[in-house]
Amino acid sequence: MLIAIEVGLLILVPCVAFVALWLRDLMSAVIVLGAYSFLMCLVWTGMGAVDVAFTEAAVGAGVSTVFFIAVLFNTTRNITFNPLDVSSKLVALVACLGFGYVLLQGVSDLPDWGDPYSPVNAGVSTYYIENAYADTHVPNLVTTVLADYRSVDTMLETTVVLIALLGIFMILKKDRPAQSDSSDTQAHDSLIIRLSARFIAPFIQLFGLYVVAHGHHSPGGGFQGGVILGTGLILMAMSMGMASAKRLLSIPRMIILAAVGVLIYAGWGAVPLVYNGYFLDYSVWESVFGSMARSHSMLIVEIGVALTVMCGMYGIYMSLVSDGGMQEGL
């Protein structure tokens, strides 16, 4: 039964992707891309990857759709057509078909779907599954591997988010921001939207904190929680106007918070070096936390990740929607 649903979804997914690429109105294409992301979430949930599906629902379907719309809102949603340049399109099509053909030839050599003894599923992942709970007392294996066994990887990924945030600030920075009066940005203001956003936003933030803290026992963790926290801030910025959103969290404060997130991560990892441990080896904290040392260290590290990701998502949205000037937006 579940397999039948999975097969249906897998057939539906390329069709939706094709529609998203084929539509000639950019706004509709972005919305269809959001629907595509949600379908992908269902596929991954069916394959047992709940954490990945959670991340995709928050990031792929939620935040990246908002980013696309923020850009299209300031520019154009129309696609201009030139006289068709058939030769280059033909070359691209032939190249892509060749690429796909060669890869499809290799499919028959891959291990069977769902084979527990394939090379991917043997090896180190077996160790992770069988020993993670004894080592760290955290039931969610994904969190364990993310924040403990492969911690350096995650630290650098967090740094990538910080660097992307700084890069966007630099690309869209204006030397002298234009002084626009804030009165006309408040013109399209609706009481209903403002009140319900103000009512929901604290609950979104609370849920974000819950996802960060409860990531040890259920799907979730620093990345998902950070994205949800950022979404709450984006909702406030959308409904209350840019000026009050900037009062909430200004640009210098945003950059400092994002950097502090990475610093928490790296600093917590660097302390064991003083006590003759390895970088990011949390077991030296056992003198403080006892047997829960690695579990508590993971929580602290995830808080750092959540801070960086929250500021990253919020800062990217603010820059994109206001064209870098941070003066007015949606």
Added chain:
Amino acid sequence: MTTLSYSVAIILMTMGLWAMLSKKNLIKKLMGLAIFQTGIILFFISMGAKEGATIPILDHHGYGGIYSDDYANPLTQILMLTAIVVGVATLGLGLALARKIYAHYGSFNEDDILANLREPNE
């Protein structure tokens, strides 16, 4: 099911590559990039799936023994989890670049941008 999920992943990758190569609109190119990324993620997740296995969160705190056949592979999942978040950060960077290009040349279309580059006085 054995070949279907791999084939769908490859079809999505091909589709994304085709969009990146042949579409003239910069936003459509970024959408192609996003679709290429999800294709790769689907490939990794279907590699890590196990038939009859549950999600990689231990039941009852591991009492009664933990067998690796019972839980889906967490390793491929965390690789892809971080890839999604980094993917959206780079997508934001790409959108910022497209936004800047639009402010300069007034178009998302590659041909218009190229024409403007060749005749900067226009």
Added chain:
Amino acid sequence: MIINMVLVGLVAFGTTVTHGGPLHSVFNALVGVLLIAGLLFFLSTCVGILRFPDFYTRLNAAGKGDTLSTILMLVACALMVITSAHHVDRTVVLSAIKIIMIVNFIFIGSPTATHALLEAAHWSEIKPWKRNDPPC
């Protein structure tokens, strides 16, 4: 608020129902009825979105039908969590309460989103459909 009280009462009542008793089958039937009603409302929403003539009427169908059907199905899920559990403990009740929280947020969020869309349409001066106009 009244809806919340009714839901919490239903869940609390559901925890006292013993497995396999006559009340249990009544609860199961209630779950089935709620699920089917939700799906029917979803179907009518889809038909409405496809068949109504202009933006405002389509949004009417989407906003109302979508909210109602989602809430019906979520209530069915909350009851099903309770009735299908072999032995009711803290985690089961907690899951049901979480689903009821989701009902509340959808109850606030979905009409607000519809309202935002309608206002955006009003600003961009989309004319409402009149009788005898060609459908767009």
